[in-house]
Amino acid sequence: MSADRMPPLADETLTDAQRAAAKEFAASRGVQLFGPFVPLLRSPELLSNASAMGQHLRYRSSLPLKLSELVILLIARQWTQQVEWQIHHPAALKAGLSPAIAQAIAEGRRPDGMDEQESAVWEFCRELHTNRAVCDSTYATALSLFGEQGIADLCGLNGYYTLLAMTMNVARTPTSDGSTPLKPL
Numbered sequence: 001m002s003a004d005r006m007p008p009l010a011d012e013t014l015t016d017a018q019r020a021a022a023k024e025f026a027a028s029r030g031v032q033l034f035g036p037f038v039p040l041l042r043s044p045e046l047l048s049n050a051s052a053m054g055q056h057l058r059y060r061s062s063l064p065l066k067l068s069e070l071v072i073l074l075i076a077r078q079w080t081q082q083v084e085w086q087i088h089h090p091a092a093l094k095a096g097l098s099p100a101i102a103q104a105i106a107e108g109r110r111p112d113g114m115d116e117q118e119s120a121v122w123e124f125c126r127e128l129h130t131n132r133a134v135c136d137s138t139y140a141t142a143l144s145l146f147g148e149q150g151i152a153d154l155c156g157l158n159g160y161y162t163l164l165a166m167t168m169n170v171a172r173t174p175t176s177d178g179s180t181p182l183k184p185l
Contacts, residue, residue, distance in 0.1 A: 006039035006171035017044040025051050035083045036164040039171035050163065057160050061153040063146060066095040067121050071157040073097075073105050074125045077182065079165035085182050086175045108185040120145050124154055 009018065021044035026032055028051065033041060040047040061068050069092035076084035085106070092102055101118065104111035114122060120141045127134045134142070142151050167173075175181070 021047045036167045062149045063153050069095045072161050075161040077105050080182050081165035082175050082180050
């Protein structure tokens with residue numbers, strides 16, 4: 001991968017709005033800017049709103065954390081987004097996602113052994129990204145398992161983590177250790 005196009009900004013170059021957004025981020029998350037939020041700092045209001053949306057989707061979604069992390073891994077694979085995978089692969093395993101399911105996703109194939117909810121999430125995400133919509137039967141399955149709020153949260157997770165993946169791919173944001181855990185498909 002080529003050099004980081006949007007590396008961290010030097011403190012002395014920050015505008016007041018950027019400084020405030022970075023401070024707000026650190027206060028709300030307990031960490032300094034990292035990953036996708038480094039390039040997003042170029043648009044401080046976008047950074048603040050994206051961070052708030054991410055906090056909701058990650059920690060206050062109606063979906064169990066394991067399923068949210070499954071969505072994130074599917075997005076990371078869809079976009080071959082190394083940073084997203086590096087951050088969320090361990091989080092997905094910690095949340096209870098099977099290592100075999102994560103490995104199948106990394107390899108770009110449909111995992112065997114998914115439970116009903118995992119299978120519904122996988123199909124919903126696959127259709128959404130392949131067809132730009134979901135068919136009636138996929139919608140009905142998701143509705144029966146997760147309700148309308150769950151479907152809204154599934155759409156939100158897909159959109160939000162796609163935004164982050166696109167941002168990091170455009171910026172060429174490197175992983176923290178320079179690794180590339182996802183191989184091209």
